Amino acid sequence: MRFERIVIFGATSAIAQATARRLAAPGVRFHLVARDAQKLDAVRGDLVARGAAATTALADLDDVDRHRALLDEAERALGSIDAALIAHGTLGVQAACEADFALTQREWRTNFVSPASLAAHLANRMEPARRGTIVAISSVAGDRGRRSNYVYGTAKGALSIFLEGLRARLHGTGVAVITVKPGFVDTPMTAGFRKGPLWSSPARIAAGIERAMQRGPGEVYLPRFWWAIMFVIRHLPEAIFVRLKI
Amino acid sequence: MIVRSWGNYPRVEHAAVVPLNWRHLPLPRLAGPLLPVGLARSYGDSCLNEGGTLLAARGLDRLVSFDREGGRLRCEAGVSLAEILELVVPHGWFLPVVPGTAFATVGGAIANDVHGKNHHVAGTFGHHVRRFELLRSGGERIECSPDSNGGLFRATVGGLGLTGLVTWAELELARAPSAWFDVETIRVEGLDHFFALSEESAAAHEYTVAWIDALAGGEHAGRGLFMRANFAAAGGPHVPPGRRLSVPFDFPALALNRGSIGAFNALYRSRGSRRWRATREPYPRYLFPLDGIAGWNRMYGKRGFVQHQSVVPRADAPRHLRAMLEAIARSGEASFLTVLKVFGDREPAGLLSFARPGVTLALDFPMRGGSTLSLLDRLDAIVREAGGAVYPAKDARMSPETFRASFPRRDEFARHIDPAFSSSFWRRVSP
Numbered sequence: 001m002r003f004e005r006i007v008i009f010g011a012t013s014a015i016a017q018a019t020a021r022r023l024a025a026p027g028v029r030f031h032l033v034a035r036d037a038q039k040l041d042a043v044r045g046d047l048v049a050r051g052a053a054a055t056t057a058l059a060d061l062d063d064v065d066r067h068r069a070l071l072d073e074a075e076r077a078l079g080s081i082d083a084a085l086i087a088h089g090t091l092g093v094q095a096a097c098e099a100d101f102a103l104t105q106r107e108w109r110t111n112f113v114s115p116a117s118l119a120a121h122l123a124n125r126m127e128p129a130r131r132g133t134i135v136a137i138s139s140v141a142g143d144r145g146r147r148s149n150y151v152y153g154t155a156k157g158a159l160s161i162f163l164e165g166l167r168a169r170l171h172g173t174g175v176a177v178i179t180v181k182p183g184f185v186d187t188p189m190t191a192g193f194r195k196g197p198l199w200s201s202p203a204r205i206a207a208g209i210e211r212a213m214q215r216g217p218g219e220v221y222l223p224r225f226w227w228a229i230m231f232v233i234r235h236l237p238e239a240i241f242v243r244l245k246i
Numbered sequence: 247m248i249v250r251s252w253g254n255y256p257r258v259e260h261a262a263v264v265p266l267n268w269r270h271l272p273l274p275r276l277a278g279p280l281l282p283v284g285l286a287r288s289y290g291d292s293c294l295n296e297g298g299t300l301l302a303a304r305g306l307d308r309l310v311s312f313d314r315e316g317g318r319l320r321c322e323a324g325v326s327l328a329e330i331l332e333l334v335v336p337h338g339w340f341l342p343v344v345p346g347t348a349f350a351t352v353g354g355a356i357a358n359d360v361h362g363k364n365h366h367v368a369g370t371f372g373h374h375v376r377r378f379e380l381l382r383s384g385g386e387r388i389e390c391s392p393d394s395n396g397g398l399f400r401a402t403v404g405g406l407g408l409t410g411l412v413t414w415a416e417l418e419l420a421r422a423p424s425a426w427f428d429v430e431t432i433r434v435e436g437l438d439h440f441f442a443l444s445e446e447s448a449a450a451h452e453y454t455v456a457w458i459d460a461l462a463g464g465e466h467a468g469r470g471l472f473m474r475a476n477f478a479a480a481g482g483p484h485v486p487p488g489r490r491l492s493v494p495f496d497f498p499a500l501a502l503n504r505g506s507i508g509a510f511n512a513l514y515r516s517r518g519s520r521r522w523r524a525t526r527e528p529y530p531r532y533l534f535p536l537d538g539i540a541g542w543n544r545m546y547g548k549r550g551f552v553q554h555q556s557v558v559p560r561a562d563a564p565r566h567l568r569a570m571l572e573a574i575a576r577s578g579e580a581s582f583l584t585v586l587k588v589f590g591d592r593e594p595a596g597l598l599s600f601a602r603p604g605v606t607l608a609l610d611f612p613m614r615g616g617s618t619l620s621l622l623d624r625l626d627a628i629v630r631e632a633g634g635a636v637y638p639a640k641d642a643r644m645s646p647e648t649f650r651a652s653f654p655r656r657d658e659f660a661r662h663i664d665p666a667f668s669s670s671f672w673r674r675v676s677p
Binding site for chain 2: 014017038039042043045046048049050188191
């Protein structure tokens with residue numbers, strides 16, 4: 001399948017940039033949404049230099065009341081939407097969220113409410129047309145509540161469940177919902193972490209996203225070895241799990 | 247954080263490695279000296295900054311604009327040469343100058359003013375840079391070209407990253423009729439034969455280089471293979487996807503020794519057993535043979551390896567090259583990948599550019615401590631006596647005297663250094 005009309009939310013994120021770069025080609029048109037005008041301009045320039053066309057919109061995606069208008073704008077810019085990539089997110093400081101529930105709620109709004117709202121709007125627009133692909137970046141962190149990042153994990157876990165339900169609802173309609181669960185990725189979001197052999201690059205994740213888009217609806221761990229790791233982690237008995245310092 | 251360069255020698259401690267991702271943002275404010283680093287393909291310590299901060303600029307990897315008709319590419323400094331070729335080759339363009347690896351960044355190619363097998367025709371990378379933006383520690387952004395801010399331009403080309411951070415650069419591309427090379431491989435019997443072949447090939451062949459068996463002494467000194475090539479007229483703009491091998495860990499220190507290198511040399515030489523051979527090869531295999539083996543530097547084991555690349559003036563070159571090859575043969579050290587090439591006569595692009603009219607010899611030695619280092623000092627002495635130069639990008643140990651002798655415009659260059667920038671290399675050669 002060829003994706004020629006693509007909207008990207010959180011277009012300046014490292015994974016979104018790497019994915020857009022893979023999809024960019026003459027004849028492909030992007031509509032890019034992000035908060036920072038200068039970053040957005042740099043990303044747009046890169047895709048245009050690769051032969052694609054691109055329009056941009058500035059938005060704080062936490063403002064879910066604006067989502068309808070943002071999608072109207074995207075449809076006006078693109079004509080119709082072949083694929084949407086929902087890639088925005090934040091990795092808050094777990095300790096700060098534990099101390100202040102307002103911060104926890106903000107993390108949930110950014111990492112669950114906002115992407116779920118966009119996916120819901122997209123689904124309602126794509127369903128009557130019986131075509132379209134919705135890709136959202138969730139995380140392996142959503143598979144279990146780990147002590148080190150369960151606030152972020154809650155949001156990503158909820159997002160994964162929401163997308164699973166949406167996928168079931170849209171089964172057989174021609175609209176594909178894809179949940180992407182990256183493991184550790186070396187991006188500006190994780191700049192402060194010590195990197196090890198489990199880490200991978202945004203380019204590698206992007207290659208996996210492109211493959212998943214070709215395959216159709218479903219859930220994908222990226223890189224794929226994370227499926228095995230998370231299989232074990234998901235099946236650890238709680239009595240053992242709560243003792244792990246992860 | 248411990249960082250090692252491509253030679254795995256030395257490995258030094260840094261206060262921080264700070265990733266840069268956006269070209270419009272100011273430099274991070276940090277104590278201690280700064281040094282931009284890309285893919286760290288420099289062999290020694292010119293891409294290291296002991297006790298200071300490395301500005302990891304690989305994240306500046308966006309294109310700014312690509313003029314497909316005019317062959318101009320503007321991109322951020324962290325874009326790799328491999329990424330550029332992947333983008334432009336299908337449109338009939340090529341980088342006018344590439345070094346022996348495509349896994350270097352544009353910023354690194356400028357900072358080392360790299361050269362390739364076509365130096366006698368195309369000069370160095372810096373000769374094809376039209377302009378770039380330099381971000382200085384004071385916050386100024388200075389657009390430099392040969393004509394505007396020319397002093398800073400010539401200091402930054404070959405300037406080892408010391409004049410500030412190159413955020414983006416505009417490059418002139420060269421037309422390429424295909425993505426393939428027609429390569430002739432000719433057996434070289436000795437140094438005189440090498441010079442005869444170089445002379446004979448310079449006019450009709452854009453790319454020339456020789457691989458030399460550095461273990462051969464006496465009348466065999468300089469024997470090896472001469473490879474000359476041009477872009478193939480046919481073959482199309484695409485190459486078959488390459489298979490990449492990889493060296494997954496540091497080999498035991500003894501894996502590369504005089505015996506195994508001698509065996510390799512004999513094997514490699516047998517490629518030229520027919521005295522003359524013509525092949526058509528996709529550009530990555532011809533230009534970047536070692537890129538096919540990820541982490542080939544780890545073959546040299548934990549202690550790493552040191553390179554020595556020098557250039558000596560053409561006039562007395564045979565005598566000086568012979569002296570160097572004999573010093574190596576006598577030392578008991580073995581150079582694995584030994585490369586010889588005659589540079590063209592073009593005026594260097596930068597104040598600290600290494601490539602200049604003359605003959606260049608590149609050697610690499612498994613690092614064995616004192617004995618290896620003293621051989622390199624003997625080689626330096628021969629280069630100094632010849633009025634030649636040693637290449638900073640490959641160096642981890644040259645003396646301040648050798649550096650001064652190699653780069654007569656050093657003082658003029660030093661005036662352009664950004665006060666907040668420095669490197670392990672610079673502090674070593676400019677105490």
